[in-house]
Amino acid sequence: MDGKDDRKKITGKILPWILPLVLIVLWFFVSRTELIPGYLLPDPIEIVETASVYIFAEPGSSPYAGRFINDAAVSMLRVSIGFLIATLLGLPLGILSGRVAEVNSFFNTFINGLRAIPGITWLPLAMVWFGIGVRTTVFLVAMAAFFPIYLNAAAGARQINPLLLRAGAMMGVGRVRGSYAVLLPGAMPHIMTGLRLGLGISWAYLVLGELTGVPDGLGAVIMDARMIGQIDMIIVGMILIAIVGKLSDTLLITLLRISFKSARRMT
Amino acid sequence: MTALQERTELYQRQASPVPALEATDVTMRFKVNGVLKTVLDRISFATFRNEFTCIVGQSGCGKTTLLNILAGFLPPSEGKVTVMGKAICRPGPDRCVVFQEDTLFPWLTVRENIAFGLKGKERGSTDHLKEEVNRFLDLVGLTDYQNYLPREISSGMKQRVELARVLILRPHIILMDEPFASLDYRTRREMQNLLVSLWQELPQTILFVTHDVDEAIVLGDKIEIMDINPGRVHEELHIPLERPRHINQSGFSSYRDKLHRFLCD
Numbered sequence: 001m002d003g004k005d006d007r008k009k010i011t012g013k014i015l016p017w018i019l020p021l022v023l024i025v026l027w028f029f030v031s032r033t034e035l036i037p038g039y040l041l042p043d044p045i046e047i048v049e050t051a052s053v054y055i056f057a058e059p060g061s062s063p064y065a066g067r068f069i070n071d072a073a074v075s076m077l078r079v080s081i082g083f084l085i086a087t088l089l090g091l092p093l094g095i096l097s098g099r100v101a102e103v104n105s106f107f108n109t110f111i112n113g114l115r116a117i118p119g120i121t122w123l124p125l126a127m128v129w130f131g132i133g134v135r136t137t138v139f140l141v142a143m144a145a146f147f148p149i150y151l152n153a154a155a156g157a158r159q160i161n162p163l164l165l166r167a168g169a170m171m172g173v174g175r176v177r178g179s180y181a182v183l184l185p186g187a188m189p190h191i192m193t194g195l196r197l198g199l200g201i202s203w204a205y206l207v208l209g210e211l212t213g214v215p216d217g218l219g220a221v222i223m224d225a226r227m228i229g230q231i232d233m234i235i236v237g238m239i240l241i242a243i244v245g246k247l248s249d250t251l252l253i254t255l256l257r258i259s260f261k262s263a264r265r266m267t
Numbered sequence: 268m269t270a271l272q273e274r275t276e277l278y279q280r281q282a283s284p285v286p287a288l289e290a291t292d293v294t295m296r297f298k299v300n301g302v303l304k305t306v307l308d309r310i311s312f313a314t315f316r317n318e319f320t321c322i323v324g325q326s327g328c329g330k331t332t333l334l335n336i337l338a339g340f341l342p343p344s345e346g347k348v349t350v351m352g353k354a355i356c357r358p359g360p361d362r363c364v365v366f367q368e369d370t371l372f373p374w375l376t377v378r379e380n381i382a383f384g385l386k387g388k389e390r391g392s393t394d395h396l397k398e399e400v401n402r403f404l405d406l407v408g409l410t411d412y413q414n415y416l417p418r419e420i421s422s423g424m425k426q427r428v429e430l431a432r433v434l435i436l437r438p439h440i441i442l443m444d445e446p447f448a449s450l451d452y453r454t455r456r457e458m459q460n461l462l463v464s465l466w467q468e469l470p471q472t473i474l475f476v477t478h479d480v481d482e483a484i485v486l487g488d489k490i491e492i493m494d495i496n497p498g499r500v501h502e503e504l505h506i507p508l509e510r511p512r513h514i515n516q517s518g519f520s521s522y523r524d525k526l527h528r529f530l531c532d
Contacts, residue, residue, distance in 0.1 A: 161370070163366060163368055163370040164370055164372060166340060166358065166364070166366075166370070167364075167366065167370040167371075167372075169340075169357075169358040169359075170338060170339075170358045170359070170360065170362065170363055170364045171360055171363070171383060171384035171387065171432070171433075171436065172359060172360030172384060172387055172388055172436075173384075173387055174387075177387055181383075181387075182372070185372070185374045186372075186374075188374070261374050261375070262374035265373070265374045265416055266373060266374050
């Protein structure tokens with residue numbers, strides 16, 4: 001029994017790394033044999049070198065040297081502000097429209113219509129409205145993150161077991177306490193899904209916003225590197241966004257678990 | 268006159284002669300496929316303070332609908348429900364419900380579930396709250412399980428938690444909707460005994476809905492027998508048997524026969 005469990009544990013630890021490893025080996029293979037030329041896909045070692053310069057080198061020693069901390073920080077700030085706006089609007093509105101039919105029918109058509117517009121088409125308008133820079137990026141992030149947060153909060157509030165609401169009512173729970181002590185925890189698994197999806201898409205729209213010519217940020221670095229044809233830097237930027245995005249997701253889950261019993265115990 | 272009839276009489280003559288709960292001509296009609304159907308037809312009965320009343324009827328006679336009306340979840344089409352003389356219009360902690368299904372909050376532990384209602388009701392000291400919760404955990408025998416989540420305990424234990432979280436609020440009346448129906452035979456018997464001993468320890472008005480004739484006789488001071496189609500109170504039967512009761516007790520089978528006769532007619 002124990003042996004079987006142990007084996008399962010080990011398999012579980014190894015399994016997620018197999019595919020990335022195979023791909024890296026494959027990458028080495030195609031670039032060392034020059035099946036794919038270096039100006040399309042640089043050698044992995046070169047990527048590591050570029051990354052270490054970008055992250056650790058003394059700023060000013062080369063175009064991208066040592067800029068990572070600053071870029072990551074401003075990008076994270078933009079994502080945070082946009083995501084926060086989306087959450088502050090999307091959560092209460094979503095929960096309300098999940099519980100109150102009138103609110104739902106008031107917003108639903110409008111929001112679903114709005115949702116059908118591809119996020120990228122907001123870019124020209126946003127640039128006219130907010131100019132090039134931080135505000136456009138924040139607007140795009142908030143816009144994109146709003147929909148998954150709103151829709152999942154609404155779904156969570158709608159599907160909550162009506163007997164739990166009844167149980168709350170018969171124990172004398174009023175509107176206010178009912179909202180945060182029954183409704184919110186009851187909808188928590190859905191809310192969490194919405195927030196995670198929203199945060200994920202925030203990073204996508206961050207890059208879109210930063211492609212428009214802001215001087216700093218992880219997206220700006222990628223666009224900048226494209227202009228001067230530094231493929232290795234583009235790939236480094238992509239990998240770092242993946243890592244920072246994953247870390248921010250973990251951070252979000254951790255924060256929710258610390259703050260809410262329901263997030264800790266139901267997901 | 269038996270001891271129990273005496274006691275019932277006594278309740279009725281007590282300082283407050285007002286029934287703990289009274290239903291007067293409660294009628295409920297639903298539209299089913301466009302046809303108006305009378306589900307409950309002029310239900311009238313009263314239950315007095317600290318009385319244990321059972322409502323027995325076949326499935327589909329409207330027992331659950333009646334209970335929902337008494338709890339305030341549904342407004343009746345006609346008629347009136349009063350609790351301690353006051354008409355009710357919405358659910359409230361004076362009429363607590365123990366549901367058939369699992370309605371514990373899955374994100375709260377056993378202890379937190381039991382404390383939930385009291386937390387909202389009392390602004391008093393946390394020490395007092397703690398003591399009360401400890402007491403009720405002990406009463407339902409779940410002290411060792413207080414930090415478990417509902418999904419980690421058995422359905423019998425869940426029903427104990429449901430019971431405790433309602434008893435702790437000391438409502439005017441506890442409404443129970445076939446709470447033990449989904450339990451196995453032995454657990455059901457255990458829960459019935461527990462319920463009766465709790466009721467004897469903490470005097471409490473209970474209205475218990477069931478389709479199980481034996482259960483009704485084991486538990487009730489009196490039984491309201493319901494007809495089906497439309498649901499109406501057919502007869503009120505007093506059960507003056509000694510407690511604790513058992514199905515092999517003398518006199519038990521005569522009540523059972525009587526009830527079966529009513530329900531099969």
